[in-house]
Amino acid sequence: MSDLQLSYNSVLDLQAKNNGWVIQKYGGTSVGKFPEKIVNDIVKEFANHHRVAVVCSARSSHTKSEGTTSRLLKAADVAYDNGDYKTLLDVIEDDHVQNAQKYIHDSEILQKLIVDTKKEIARGEELLKASQVIGEISPRTLDSIMSLGEKLSCLFMAALMEDHGLRSAYIDLSNIIPLDYDFNNGFDDNFYKFLSKELGSRVSNLDDDVIPVLTGYFGVVPGGLLNGVGRGYTDLCAALVAVGVQADELQVWKEVDGIFTADPRKVPNARLLESVTPEEAAELTYYGSEVIHPFTMEQVIKAKIPIRIKNVDNPAGPGTIIFPDNIARRGEETPPHPPAAYETLPSSYIASHAKRSATAITAKLDIVVINIHSNKKTLSHGFLAHIFTTLDNYKLVVDLISTSEVHVSMALQIQPDQEHQLKNAILELRKMGTLDVTRNMAIVSLVGKQLVNFIGIAGNMFKVLADERINIEMISQGANEINISAVINTKDTIRALQSIHAKLLEGRYVDEGSSPVDLRLEALKVQN
Ligand SMILES: Nc1ncnc2c1ncn2[C@@H]1O[C@H](COP(=O)(O)OP(=O)(O)O)[C@@H](O)[C@H]1O
Numbered sequence: 165m166s167d168l169q170l171s172y173n174s175v176l177d178l179q180a181k182n183n184g185w186v187i188q189k190y191g192g193t194s195v196g197k198f199p200e201k202i203v204n205d206i207v208k209e210f211a212n213h214h215r216v217a218v219v220c221s222a223r224s225s226h227t228k229s230e231g232t233t234s235r236l237l238k239a240a241d242v243a244y245d246n247g248d249y250k251t252l253l254d255v256i257e258d259d260h261v262q263n264a265q266k267y268i269h270d271s272e273i274l275q276k277l278i279v280d281t282k283k284e285i286a287r288g289e290e291l292l293k294a295s296q297v298i299g300e301i302s303p304r305t306l307d308s309i310m311s312l313g314e315k316l317s318c319l320f321m322a323a324l325m326e327d328h329g330l331r332s333a334y335i336d337l338s339n340i341i342p343l344d345y346d347f348n349n350g351f352d353d354n355f356y357k358f359l360s361k362e363l364g365s366r367v368s369n370l371d372d373d374v375i376p377v378l379t380g381y382f383g384v385v386p387g388g389l390l391n392g393v394g395r396g397y398t399d400l401c402a403a404l405v406a407v408g409v410q411a412d413e414l415q416v417w418k419e420v421d422g423i424f425t426a427d428p429r430k431v432p433n434a435r436l437l438e439s440v441t442p443e444e445a446a447e448l449t450y451y452g453s454e455v456i457h458p459f460t461m462e463q464v465i466k467a468k469i470p471i472r473i474k475n476v477d478n479p480a481g482p483g484t485i486i487f488p489d490n491i492a493r494r495g496e497e498t499p500p501h502p503p504a505a506y507e508t509l510p511s512s513y514i515a516s517h518a519k520r521s522a523t524a525i526t527a528k529l530d531i532v533v534i535n536i537h538s539n540k541k542t543l544s545h546g547f548l549a550h551i552f553t554t555l556d557n558y559k560l561v562v563d564l565i566s567t568s569e570v571h572v573s574m575a576l577q578i579q580p581d582q583e584h585q586l587k588n589a590i591l592e593l594r595k596m597g598t599l600d601v602t603r604n605m606a607i608v609s610l611v612g613k614q615l616v617n618f619i620g621i622a623g624n625m626f627k628v629l630a631d632e633r634i635n636i637e638m639i640s641q642g643a644n645e646i647n648i649s650a651v652i653n654t655k656d657t658i659r660a661l662q663s664i665h666a667k668l669l670e671g672r673y674v675d676e677g678s679s680p681v682d683l684r685l686e687a688l689k690v691q692n
């Protein structure tokens with residue numbers, strides 16, 4: 165175990181004596197597959213030393229795309245199209261009732277859970293029926309329909325805890341934001357402050373031995389939670405609870421041991437990272453490795469609360485810590501020194517770490533590249549603005565862009581349900597110049613806080629691709645300088661990930677650890 169790991173654990177142990185809070189967020193598939201493990205091996209264990217609050221997503225028995233949230237969103241679509249939404253609701257009801265019967269042994273707890281489940285589903289049905297009659301589903305209504313997923317999942321988890329001898333409290337957050345809340349400034353700091361305070365007070369008022377189980381859905385927001393935050397909003401909810409109670413740690417429990425140097429399903433040699441910075445975690449999520457919702461981190465980190473990604477199926481593993489490499493944790497008696505400025509490090513040190521230059525590699529699929537050659541000799545005034553306005557009108561987001569005097573290339577992720585929007589956007593963009601569209605592409609991104617410091621890393625990455633005879637359609641270095649990306653053909657993705665990983669993330673230097681925090685520790689050693 166590294167010094168860093170020890171120091172994090174020791175802070176937790178220290179604070180355990182004060183019975184500080186640990187906030188645990190469970191994803192939909194974890195609730196679906198491992199509910200008893202969550203209660204017996206994780207919640208009960210942590211509750212021995214900490215106050216624990218649990219935040220759950222909607223249940224998925226297999227994958228998120230077949231989970232309750234996806235089914236509810238589909239039901240809303242079907243209702244809008246005047247179709248049979250009732251059949252979909254029946255599937256959701258059967259799934260939850262059967263799940264309750266499978267896991268809950270006490271007949272009184274089981275009966276109550278089934279009654280509560282059916283009551284919530286009946287309310288969802290009313291909403292869907294009303295939407296069908298009116299012929300409209302507002303973002304607010306869609307949010308309320310979607311909230312059913314988290315309500316059902318949390319009713320079940322709270323009941324399961326009671327069934328296993330714990331005291332629990334089901335907390336429905338769907339009304340936590342008052343209808344008259346002034347949202348003039350959107351999701352600003354005041355909103356987050358308000359929400360974390362409210363969330364904090366809901367859990368702090370409970371008896372010490374009661375485990376709050378909070379719906380990760382946290383109320384109606386303007387424009388809708390889906391538009392404002394997007395799927396994965398329960399991560400943000402858990403983060404705000406952590407801030408509200410000044411938790412010792414926010415834990416995001418998944419079905420993977422933590423954050424790896426690459427998706428372990430695609431790169432068998434991928435290594436578990438001890439720690440990554442919030443910027444790296446956000447970048448990895450954005451560019452295809454669904455690690456944690458990017459909004460989650462800002463507020464938690466401001467409150468100096470570390471985030472730990474852990475595996476429900478391997479609770480004893482250390483997980484990965486997300487924390488900045490340049491600020492001290494709350495509760496640390498002797499804050500670590502800030503990392504040495506790179507330029508102040510001895511050249512021998514820089515040379516010996518020259519290969520430890522990236523943290524992880526990731527890939528984003530379903531990418532379409534649009535090239536536009538302007539009709540004019542140079543890009544005229546308003547050309548780019550017009551492109552972005554058009555894409556925005558069709559709710560299309562550009563992941564990468566590169567421009568020359570008369571030419572713009574853009575890479576966008578297009579999900580199957582966005583094809584129609586893409587088609588219309590292309591029709592409009594064609595008026596601006598010659599346009600060609602390349603499909604079946606992928607963005608491969610090398611992510612690392614240190615990338616900015618290592619000259620030549622981009623060249624190395626592109627050389628690996630060239631050696632593998634992988635054609636590069638577009639390249640880009642992210643504005644924040646912690647990401648170097650290349651657009652390639654989808655069929656080459658796995659080969660690209662594995663070869664870049666082998667050349668730039670494996671080997672003797674990397675084996676010693678390559679995260680920015682490791683770099684900081686090394687830098688401190690050099691200084692002392
Ligand atoms: N760099 C990475 N580190 C860890 N997991 C990754 C990475 N890139 C992609 N993944 C994938 O992300 C998934 C996230 O875990 P999972 O528990 O399935 O998510 P959720 O809790 O959101 O349902 C894993 O299946 C893993 O294969």
Ligand SMILES: N[C@@H](CC(=O)OP(=O)(O)O)C(=O)O
Binds near residue numbers: 191192233380395
């Ligand atoms: N249930 C919601 C919110 C969520 O946070 O999901 P997950 O925790 O499984 O990423 C969704 O599927 O989008």
